[in-house]
Amino acid sequence: MALGTIEWTIQLRFIVALALGFLVGLERESIKVDRKLIFGGVRIHPIISMFGFGCAWLYQVGVAFMLPAGLLAIATLTGIGYVAKIRSDRFGSTSEISALLTFIVGALAMLVDVWIAMAMGIVNTMLLSEKAMLESYVERLSKVEFLATVKFLLVTLIILPVLPNQEFTSFHINPTKVWQIVIIVSTLGFVGYLLEKKFGAKVGLWLSGILGGIVSSTAVTLSVGRMAQSNPARGSTALQAALLASSVMYLRVIVLIWFINASFLPNLWYRLVILAGVGVILSLRMFRKELPTGKSETPELQNPFEIRPAIGFALLFVILSVVTGFVKSTLGSSGLLGLSAIVGVSDIDPFILSLVQGSDGTIHIFTSAIILAMMSNTIAKAIYFGSLSPTTRKETALKFSIFAMVHVPFIIW
Numbered sequence: 473m474a475l476g477t478i479e480w481t482i483q484l485r486f487i488v489a490l491a492l493g494f495l496v497g498l499e500r501e502s503i504k505v506d507r508k509l510i511f512g513g514v515r516i517h518p519i520i521s522m523f524g525f526g527c528a529w530l531y532q533v534g535v536a537f538m539l540p541a542g543l544l545a546i547a548t549l550t551g552i553g554y555v556a557k558i559r560s561d562r563f564g565s566t567s568e569i570s571a572l573l574t575f576i577v578g579a580l581a582m583l584v585d586v587w588i589a590m591a592m593g594i595v596n597t598m599l600l601s602e603k604a605m606l607e608s609y610v611e612r613l614s615k616v617e618f619l620a621t622v623k624f625l626l627v628t629l630i631i632l633p634v635l636p637n638q639e640f641t642s643f644h645i646n647p648t649k650v651w652q653i654v655i656i657v658s659t660l661g662f663v664g665y666l667l668e669k670k671f672g673a674k675v676g677l678w679l680s681g682i683l684g685g686i687v688s689s690t691a692v693t694l695s696v697g698r699m700a701q702s703n704p705a706r707g708s709t710a711l712q713a714a715l716l717a718s719s720v721m722y723l724r725v726i727v728l729i730w731f732i733n734a735s736f737l738p739n740l741w742y743r744l745v746i747l748a749g750v751g752v753i754l755s756l757r758m759f760r761k762e763l764p765t766g767k768s769e770t771p772e773l774q775n776p777f778e779i780r781p782a783i784g785f786a787l788l789f790v791i792l793s794v795v796t797g798f799v800k801s802t803l804g805s806s807g808l809l810g811l812s813a814i815v816g817v818s819d820i821d822p823f824i825l826s827l828v829q830g831s832d833g834t835i836h837i838f839t840s841a842i843i844l845a846m847m848s849n850t851i852a853k854a855i856y857f858g859s860l861s862p863t864t865r866k867e868t869a870l871k872f873s874i875f876a877m878v879h880v881p882f883i884i885w
Contacts, residue, residue: 480586486525489581492593493521496574499601500567517574520546524578532582539579546575570600642797645790653825654786656731660724661687678755681713685720690819692717693853697860707864712755714857715871718850719751725824725846733828740839743882747846750878754871785822793826805837812841816848840883847879 497517527542550568573596581589632655637648684692693714700710722744729736792815799807815823823845827838854872858865 482529482582485581485586486522488586488589489521489525489578490518492577492581492589493518493574495593495597496521496570496600499597500570517571520571520574521578521581524575525582528579528582531579542579543572543575546572566600570596641794644797645793649829650786650789653732653789653829654782657728657785657821657825658782660727678709678712678716681716681755682720684713685717686724688819689714689717689721690849690853690856693857694860697857700857700861700864704861704863707861708867710861711857711864711868711871714853715751715755715875718853718875719748719755721849722748722751722846725821725842728821728825729828732825736828736835736839739835740842743839743843747843747878747882751875754875785819788819789822789826792823793829796823796826808837808841809844812845813848816845817852818849820845820849843879843882847876847883850876850879 494514494517497514500517501514523542523546527538530538550571554565554568573592577589577593577596580592632648632651635647635651637646639646681692681696684695696710696713696717700707726737726741726744729740796808796811799811803810812823824842827841850872854868854876857872858868861868
């Protein structure tokens with residue numbers, strides 16, 4: 473039964489508050505070392521949650537002072553516990569803050585939509601239990617990368633609200649929508665970037681190809697090509713990573729189009745899924761050729777959450793939007809397909825997203841243009857990789873030629 477169809481009575485809300493308190497309490501109990509120094513466990517947290525629920529109930533029936541008084545009481549108890557911890561030469565306020573949050577979650581379970589309390593309680597438990605995992609992610613991000621990410625987020629928060637949300641020129645350039653597209657693309661790329669940082673070196677170059685393809689398949693192809701150039705024995709494995717990165721490109725484009733203009737997907741998604749599957753099949757035959765190596769290598773990828781590449785993407789997106797509109801209005805469909813073949817030699821995301829941001833009833837020709845651009849990009853990556861890895865040049869030409877030719881039926885169909 474969906475959350476929206478449940479009648480959240482006081483009894484059900486009480487059960488939610490109690491369950492969320494137990495959830496946090498179980499996590500705290502699992503790491504408890506000294507019961508005198510750890511604030512809260514499997515009994516205390518459910519009690520705190522019920523206390524918050526009871527204060528919120530009294531607040532609703534007219535005893536308004538009980539909610540702030542209850543929060544003040546819990547804050548006083550956690551303060552006493554924190555002082556006792558410091559006197560015992562132990563530091564950290566995680567348990568105390570989680571206790572305060574448990575009180576608030578219990579109150580919210582009574583006062584607002586239940587999903588808010590559930591979300592806060594579950595996220596609180598996850599953050600408490602996954603300390604080691606979160607710290608390992610941070611360790612893999614250098615200080616420069618972290619500062620670049622923070623600056624990007626700050627600039628985004630500053631830029632997005634002040635950009636005009638209206639269309640300019642006959643090419644319908646909307647600054648707010650342009651920057652929203654930049655945020656979507658950068659966020660998706662950052663997810664792949666973090667995953668590649670976390671798992672790429674542990675599993676192998678093939679997984680780096682898959683995860684790196686979420687960021688940029690062209691960047692992965694160039695990076696693994698350089699690896700094959702410096703270590704010819706790994707040429708076949710590097711080619712596999714390049715093919716897998718290219719395969720992920722099609723799935724990444726599906727996700728981006730779904731965010732920007734999902735009306736293109738019914739005519740496009742199955743074609744891109746088939747093309748991604750062909751790329752995976754072409755790469756699978758090289759698994760047996762992977763050679764063990766004592767040195768872990770991963771593709772060199774740029775953090776997508778940086779100001780300069782984000783602004784560059786936005787400018788390229790605007791330029792391609794103008795060029796695409798001009799070419800289509802002056803040269804028609806043939807001109808658009810010719811442009812697709814040309815821009816495919818570089819980063820195709822700005823071009824594809826400039827096509828799908830607005831639909832004027834020409835989805836079929838736009839679909840052909842998208843696939844032609846991806847075919848052109850596939851050929852370009854074959855040239856990039858083949859020029860860097862002479863030991864696998866024939867194999868690269870064969871596999872990428874097959875990969876490129878599979879695009880043709882989907883362009884003319």
